[in-house]
Amino acid sequence: MGLKTLCLGMFFVIFVSHIYTPLPANIEESWKVMVLDTIAKTCTFMAICFENIGIMRYEEFISMIFHLDYTEPQSDEYVTVTDTTFVDIPVRLYVPKRKSETPRRAVIYIHGGAFCFGSFKQTALDFLNRWTAKTLDAVVVGVDYRLAPQHHFPAQFEDCLTVVKYFLQDKILTKYRVDPTRICISGDSSGGALTAAVTQKVQNDPEIEHKIKAHALLYPALQAIDSYLPSHRENEHGVILTREMAIKLVSLYFTRDQTLPEAMRRNQYMPLESRHLFKFVNWSTLLPVNYKKDYIYTEPILGRASFSLPALMDDRASPLLANDSQLQKLPLTYILTCQHDLIRDDGLMYVSRLRNVGVQVAHDHMENGFHGALSYMTSPFYLHLGRRIRDKYIDWLDKNL
Known part of the structure; x- marks a missing residue:
């Protein structure tokens, strides 16, 4: 019993020392965040161990958690909360229980989780969705898409x-007494x-009658063609989400082929024909000066990959690639956006691109924020x-929807 306890204790010390990284100085409730970060990275460490010894796949263990x-x-x-299809x-x-004299607002919420x-x-x-329905007297729809x-x-x-097209039908809007001009x-x-x-598609599709009044993106991941932005470098071993973890999961979104994450680590995975897309994610022109710091922009090396994945150039996968x-x-x-977030720069570049074409954008930046904070x-x-x-x-929803 004593030997087992000693071995367990040594294992615990080894993996905690392996996964621990100092927190940024301005993180509040630092002890809580340190515990949450340690839990997240411990689960990742265990998932990798289980995958390496053949017990279960990495993603299966995380999904179980x-x-x-x-x-x-x-x-x-x-x-009133119900699960349906x-x-x-x-x-x-x-659906709020209190009676309303007029049609209600509606919010369709799409969860995160690296796809x-x-x-x-x-x-x-x-x-969150219950709070939204109660506070805004709004109908809220949470979506469970395939993973x-x-x-x-x-x-x-x-x-x-x-789901969005189904909800935008007149008969469905009438059923739930939703105002078709107040949907987010x-x-x-x-x-x-x-x-x-999805919002890009709905707003640009002439066959969809009802359009979206507003959309809200919380620390969004918006591009998969450049894996070495300034925020990737600053937060490579960041709170909750690390670069290695992000590359592994984003790769699984497209393929199980292990050559993709290997190429993404070197930022050498895009084909030659993607060159014209990099103007849409060129952080040297799209990021505010204070986020560029002393980093030097270099275009990723193209044409080195031994695989062909057209999906990487699809704006449905990387909305920042939309013209x-x-x-x-x-x-x-x-x-x-959150300062200590691996994908911080995706959101910052989207703010710039939308404002450049005249879209009305409200932007909140959490200087002490990190990825996934809404989960806590x-x-x-x-x-x-x-x-x-x-x-x-x-x-923002209350004032603009």
Whole structure:
């Protein structure tokens, strides 16, 4: 018994020392964040170990952890919550109970999780969507799209678009008493990417009658063609999300072929014919000066990859690749970015591109923020940062939807 305890203790010390990195100085509630970061990186470390020894795949272990946080639909005195399907795609509906004299606002929320994990069933997202419905007296729809790697791109995009188009039908809007002129699509992280891509499609499709009034992107991932932006370098070993983790998961979104993540680590995975797309993600022109710091822009080396993945050049996967004429038709936009976030620069560049073509954009930047903070709004993982992000998002919706 004593030897087993000693071995377990030594293993614990080894992996904690392996995954621990100092937190940025301005992170508040630093001990809480340190614990959360350690838990996240411990789970990643264990997932890699299990995959290497053949017990289970990396993504299967992480998915198992996510499932521990899933909730059942629970109505309360303010909101009726039900799980149903829209065209066979699972959704969770939040409908306010109090009577309304006029049609309500609506929010369609697309969860994050690197396209591989997550659900509207997660405690924090259920809390957020319930809070949105109650605070705004709005109908809220949470979407559960198909996940990678069982389903590669564009399955996730197609599912989200299907739900949005279904909801925008007159008969459905009438059923839930929703005002067709007051509908928002929102999403965090990879859900932000899907939100941006779906909104681009809806706003530019003449066959879709009802358009979106607003869309909100919370620390969104918006491009997959340059894996070495300044934020990637600054936050390579960042809080919660690391560069290695992001590369592994984004790769699974497109393929199981291990040559892609290997090439992404070197930023040498895009084909020669993608050269014209880099003007849309050229951080030397699109990032504000204070985020460029002393980094020197060099275009990624093209044509080195031994594989062909046209999806990497698809603006449905990387909404930052949309041309200016597509972006001009976008509705009111809210973008929230976090300073200590690996994908911070995606959101900052989208702010620049949208403002350059005349789209009205509200931008909040959390100087002490980090990726995934919105997931920490409920006990036992409550953070003031998560609540502040929620409040900024809800306040913008209330004023603009």
